Amino acid sequence: xxxxxxxxxxxxxxEGASLELRCNYSYGATPYLFWxxxxxxxxxxxxxxxxxxxxxxxGIKGFEAEFKRSQSSFNLRKPSVHWSDAAEYFCAxxxxxxxxxxxxGTSLTVIP
Amino acid sequence: KAGVTQTPRxxxxxxxxxxxxxxxxxxxxRSVSWxxxxxxxxxxxxxxxxxxxxxxxxxxxxxxxxxxxxxxxxxxxxxxxxxxDSALYLCASSLEGYNQPQHFGDGxxxxxx
Numbered sequence: 578x579x580x581x582x583x584x585x586x587x588x589x590x591x592e593g594a595s596l597e598l599r600c601n602y603s604y605g606a607t608p609y610l611f612w613x614x615x616x617x618x619x620x621x622x623x624x625x626x627x628x629x630x631x632x633x634x635x636g637i638k639g640f641e642a643e644f645k646r647s648q649s650s651f652n653l654r655k656p657s658v659h660w661s662d663a664a665e666y667f668c669a670x671x672x673x674x675x676x677x678x679x680x681x682g683t684s685l686t687v688i689p
Numbered sequence: 690k691a692g693v694t695q696t697p698r699x700x701x702x703x704x705x706x707x708x709x710x711x712x713x714x715x716x717x718x719r720s721v722s723w724x725x726x727x728x729x730x731x732x733x734x735x736x737x738x739x740x741x742x743x744x745x746x747x748x749x750x751x752x753x754x755x756x757x758x759x760x761x762x763x764x765x766x767x768x769x770x771x772x773x774d775s776a777l778y779l780c781a782s783s784l785e786g787y788n789q790p791q792h793f794g795d796g797x798x799x800x801x802x
Binding site: 609611613618619620621622623626628667671676677678679680681682 | 693695722724729730731732734737745779781788790791792793794795796
């Protein structure tokens, strides 16, 4: 069965500090992986996606993610966090037929 | 290009009533998916429609149903509302292909009294 695990429910970082949000997936085939961000009262916005090729993918807002097949992970990183990055972050895996599986999310708080 | 539009944004109903939510996808997107989002549960997949056919279905009771029209607009219906149905309902559209990202609307906040 396909599943996505985000082990950290909530993370707090200081503005300017680096960030890493963890995501582990369980999927029998080559995964198609995504990270989304959700601000309060809004829908989800795509940050980045991985399909194949280079395992380090760049996204919007200065985010990047690294696919590690051996660890079944797709962790999201940002070198320097801004206060506006405070939001909920979701990792997702897609399978055929446009069915997406989302993790339960990681809530990010940024302190000045 | 306009994004995914969901109406209404907010809705208040009482137990036992029924409700219909609407979703207009991005132009050219024929796949529309619906999700229920509640605190602590994350996004739970309800169903996906493609070319007016339900292609995938999540693990929700039959009270939750949907349909898609020829212009790809989709509606979701919940009958005999329960308190536990209070949630943010999100609609997402995408191009065909499982490597296509889903584009989300801002959701409909449904509150059951």
